[in-house]
Amino acid sequence: MDGFRFDVQTSVYYGRNALQEHQDIFDNFGKKAVIVTSQFIEGYENIGLKDVKALFDERGIEYKVIDYTIPNPPVENIEQMYEDTKDFDFDFVIGIGGGSSLDAAKALAQLTDWRKDDPEKSAVDIFFGNGRPFDNYKNMCRIPVITMPTTAGTGSEVTGGAVLTRNDIHTKIAMNQWLYPEVSFVDPRYVEHSPLFLLDTGVIDALAHGVEGAIRQKDHIYAASNIMNEGLSKIAFKLFAEFKDNLLNDTLTAEDYDKISCASMIQGVAFMQSCTCIPHGLGYPLSHYYDVCHGLSCGIFLGEWLKNFKDQSLVQEVVEDCGFKNSDEFADYVRALTNRDVELEVTDAEIQEWTDAFMKQQVWRLESNPEELTREDIYTIYRRALAKYIKD
Numbered sequence: 146m147d148g149f150r151f152d153v154q155t156s157v158y159y160g161r162n163a164l165q166e167h168q169d170i171f172d173n174f175g176k177k178a179v180i181v182t183s184q185f186i187e188g189y190e191n192i193g194l195k196d197v198k199a200l201f202d203e204r205g206i207e208y209k210v211i212d213y214t215i216p217n218p219p220v221e222n223i224e225q226m227y228e229d230t231k232d233f234d235f236d237f238v239i240g241i242g243g244g245s246s247l248d249a250a251k252a253l254a255q256l257t258d259w260r261k262d263d264p265e266k267s268a269v270d271i272f273f274g275n276g277r278p279f280d281n282y283k284n285m286c287r288i289p290v291i292t293m294p295t296t297a298g299t300g301s302e303v304t305g306g307a308v309l310t311r312n313d314i315h316t317k318i319a320m321n322q323w324l325y326p327e328v329s330f331v332d333p334r335y336v337e338h339s340p341l342f343l344l345d346t347g348v349i350d351a352l353a354h355g356v357e358g359a360i361r362q363k364d365h366i367y368a369a370s371n372i373m374n375e376g377l378s379k380i381a382f383k384l385f386a387e388f389k390d391n392l393l394n395d396t397l398t399a400e401d402y403d404k405i406s407c408a409s410m411i412q413g414v415a416f417m418q419s420c421t422c423i424p425h426g427l428g429y430p431l432s433h434y435y436d437v438c439h440g441l442s443c444g445i446f447l448g449e450w451l452k453n454f455k456d457q458s459l460v461q462e463v464v465e466d467c468g469f470k471n472s473d474e475f476a477d478y479v480r481a482l483t484n485r486d487v488e489l490e491v492t493d494a495e496i497q498e499w500t501d502a503f504m505k506q507q508v509w510r511l512e513s514n515p516e517e518l519t520r521e522d523i524y525t526i527y528r529r530a531l532a533k534y535i536k537d
């Protein structure tokens with residue numbers, strides 16, 4: 146059997162009312178907390194925040210709420226959080242919300258921790274510099290982070306990564322220093338009754354994490370697929386296969402929400418071991434230039450990427466695990482979800498530009514793909530996936 150690396154770091158408490166049932170863990174984290182969250186869409190209540198505030202009041206934990214996380218938080222957003230909390234002398238950070246809030250919680254902890262030693266160090270240096278030895282695979286941050294996802298998809302509740310926007314170089318990029326949450330409370334109640342587009346983007350993001358991770362080339366230097374992540378992904382694919390039709394038909398049951406939350410968390414653990422592949426790279430321009438939600442922008446390319454495999458035997462098992470006969474059927478399903486949520490117009494000139502950028506900037510993704518992909522392949526995947534949106 147091939148050797149592999151597998152990181153196991155976060156204590157996950159999964160289930161309805163997990164926070165209340167396992168509240169004793171807060172005996173370990175001190176008496177002052179910063180809560181990082183975001184403004185919810187009008188008409189939707191942040192039940193997670195309500196639960197945490199009630200619990201902290203009851204347990205005598207002092208807290209400061211930072212509720213202005215911006216989607217794909219820019220470095221400046223985290224700087225503002227730092228300014229607003231640096232004199233609070235907090236013991237831990239709890240992130241409540243979607244991937245952006247959880248990532249912002251990790252970034253705030255990292256920034257605060259580094260500046261205790263070096264108050265003048267720039268945020269860009271801290272997030273994207275060389276870091277401290279071994280930061281890229283081990284928690285070196287002395288401020289613990291707890292996560293409570295209120296969307297299902299990014300898996301950030303259990304991953305070490307945090308994606309931030311760098312306005313100085315116009316891109317989104319993961320922090321160099323990984324920071325795995327100490328504890329995550331994964332409660333499906335928070336995901337229940339989310340707006341449909343949020344469910345769609347989350348489910349497709351989690352699906353993409355599993356699919357891209359499971360069929361990556363096995364001997365790639367950055368992170369190889371292995372029996373652990375492949376096995377975990379299989380469990381989550383099975384859950385997906387069980388709720389996928391109800392999601393498409395907008396007839397989700399309480400049990401389906403349980404599965405959606407669980408599948409997202411599982412795929413988060415899985416893809417931290419093997420990373421993502423081509424569709425995640427193809428999706429960047431859509432979210433960067435057109436504000437298409439992350440999961441939807443990856444999902445648009447997921448089906449066409451699978452269909453583009455010349456050797457379909459490389460993807461058939463994963464496709465079947467997800468409950469589809471073949472990659473055509475898989476692509477049809479994902480297209481139905483993305484079509485109902487994404488409206489945009491793109492030109493062939495843009496696609497040419499994105500193709501060139503992909504070939505230049507995403508070399509490691511090309512190297513990790515199980516089959517060789519030419520510029521023509523990438524252009525074709527872009528054209529086919531975006532056919533409905535091309536205006537010239």
Ligand SMILES: [Fe+2]
Binds near residue numbers: 299443
């Ligand atoms: Fe993703």
